[in-house]
Amino acid sequence: MEARATAKFVRYAPRKIGQVLKLIRNKGVEEAFEILSFLPKSAVVVVRKVLKSAIANAGKIKDYSDVRVKEAWVGNGPILKRVMPGSRGKSRPIKRRTSHLVIIVADVDRGMVSEKERRIV
DSSP states (O other), X not given: OEEEEEEEEESSOHHHHHHHHHHHTTSBHHHHHXXXXXXXXXXXXXXXXXXXXXXXXXXXXXXXXXXXXXXXXXXXXXXXXXXXXXXXXXXXXXEEOXXXXXXXXXXXXXXXXXXXXXXXX
């Protein structure tokens, strides 16, 4: 079984969320939550929320020991452009970046088949 959860227009820079996703990618769900609980990053709040949503979308699973984070990626959202006063009466641009976040969880036995194994079958 495979389940997917997304969060769009998240007010964190994609790079900050990507640093967190890199640590939980291809890990078990329980291990991913453990990593997120001890990670001192601000983007952990959003990633934990989307991971919980992906598990809830997976349906009625009684045992989470065989569920893994199959894929996790972040993309650029729209950039909010603002200006800040600069020196000598000029204005300086500020880009407030947003992100689109996707996490896919899957069972170990079905969802974690590599591309080579799919071609052989």
